[in-house]
Amino acid sequence: MDNKIVLITGATSGIGKACARKFAKEGWDLILNARNASKLEKLIYELEVEFPKVVTWSFLCDVRSRKKIEASLEELPPEWAEIDLLINNAGLVIGVDKEFEGSLDEWDIMIDTNIKGLLAMTRLVVPGMIERGRGHVINIGSIAGDAAYPGGSVYCATKAAVKALSDGLRIDLVDTPLRVTNIKPGMVETNFSVVRYRGDKEAADNFYKGIRPLTGDDIAETVYFAASAPEHIQIAEVLLMPTNQATGTISYKKK
Numbered sequence: 001m002d003n004k005i006v007l008i009t010g011a012t013s014g015i016g017k018a019c020a021r022k023f024a025k026e027g028w029d030l031i032l033n034a035r036n037a038s039k040l041e042k043l044i045y046e047l048e049v050e051f052p053k054v055v056t057w058s059f060l061c062d063v064r065s066r067k068k069i070e071a072s073l074e075e076l077p078p079e080w081a082e083i084d085l086l087i088n089n090a091g092l093v094i095g096v097d098k099e100f101e102g103s104l105d106e107w108d109i110m111i112d113t114n115i116k117g118l119l120a121m122t123r124l125v126v127p128g129m130i131e132r133g134r135g136h137v138i139n140i141g142s143i144a145g146d147a148a149y150p151g152g153s154v155y156c157a158t159k160a161a162v163k164a165l166s167d168g169l170r171i172d173l174v175d176t177p178l179r180v181t182n183i184k185p186g187m188v189e190t191n192f193s194v195v196r197y198r199g200d201k202e203a204a205d206n207f208y209k210g211i212r213p214l215t216g217d218d219i220a221e222t223v224y225f226a227a228s229a230p231e232h233i234q235i236a237e238v239l240l241m242p243t244n245q246a247t248g249t250i251s252y253k254k255k
């Protein structure tokens with residue numbers, strides 16, 4: 001295959017979907033991961049309508065299932081196995097509870113997805129990149145990884161882990177041509193807040209009241225900027241937020 005290959009986890013919504021559209025537009029071939037079959041089917045249909053030349057491969061699996069990820073990657077046809085860019089995007093927040101009150105089960109979901117899923121993908125994809133002498137890992141971290149905020153304790157901890165894993169991987173790969181980037185968005189209006197407020201759309205909408213949030217497309221442009229930088233430039237981190245957000249603390253947004 002002549003085009004570059006990008007693998008995007010959690011590609012059916014928000015930032016992942018915007019990345020799929022951006023990289024399709026730029027002529028990359030796409031490996032799309034999702035955990036919902038009908039959303040994945042819809043995404044591929046939409047991409048094929050908008051970008052008739054797009055070439056896709058997809059695999060359905062929850063990134064929390066290490067065995068399924070492993071099997072899905074082993075099943076990649078040889079022409080798809082040479083992944084140039086891994087975008088570790090799948091992730092979520094559930095609830096705004098205090099650390100002494102929240103649900104251990106919900107915390108497990110966040111930790112298993114945002115940290116362990118990302119780590120498993122990295123562990124499975126990077127060795128091939130090293131062998132081929134080229135590759136880039138872009139992690140979707142968050143401003144939430146820079147400092148904890150009220151109601152965000154566990155989510156913020158997962159994104160702090162994404163920062164440490166990005167920095168650690170960059171250190172481990174320093175004598176290779178591979179690059180590692182941690183993109184750290186502030187408030188982006190996607191389905192993210194609906195999940196944070198456990199399906200309460202009104203609460204999610206209120207979260208963005210009075211400010212103009214970033215969009216998935218804004219983040220996809222930044223991801224593409226990092227991916228398309230000249231090979232000697234490693235964009236290690238990007239912190240971006242809406243003009244009316246000042247810090248990672250959600251209560252510090254414009255009133």
Ligand code: NDP
Nearest residue numbers: 010012013014015062063090091142185187188190191192
């Ligand atoms: P969305 O909820 O719109 O999209 C999240 C995507 O991840 C969905 O496609 C979802 O699938 C998928 N996903 C969730 N859990 C899993 C899993 N276990 N296995 C596979 N896929 C999964 O939110 P965003 O696009 O905003 O979030 C994407 C990333 O960006 C996350 O890592 C998030 O932490 C990060 N981020 C978001 C910010 C924001 O303000 N929106 C700010 C900073 C970072 P499904 O549709 O099936 O649920």
Ligand code: 8X3
Nearest residue numbers: 142144185186187248
């Ligand atoms: C989410 C960013 O600012 O909405 O990762 O908590 S914020």
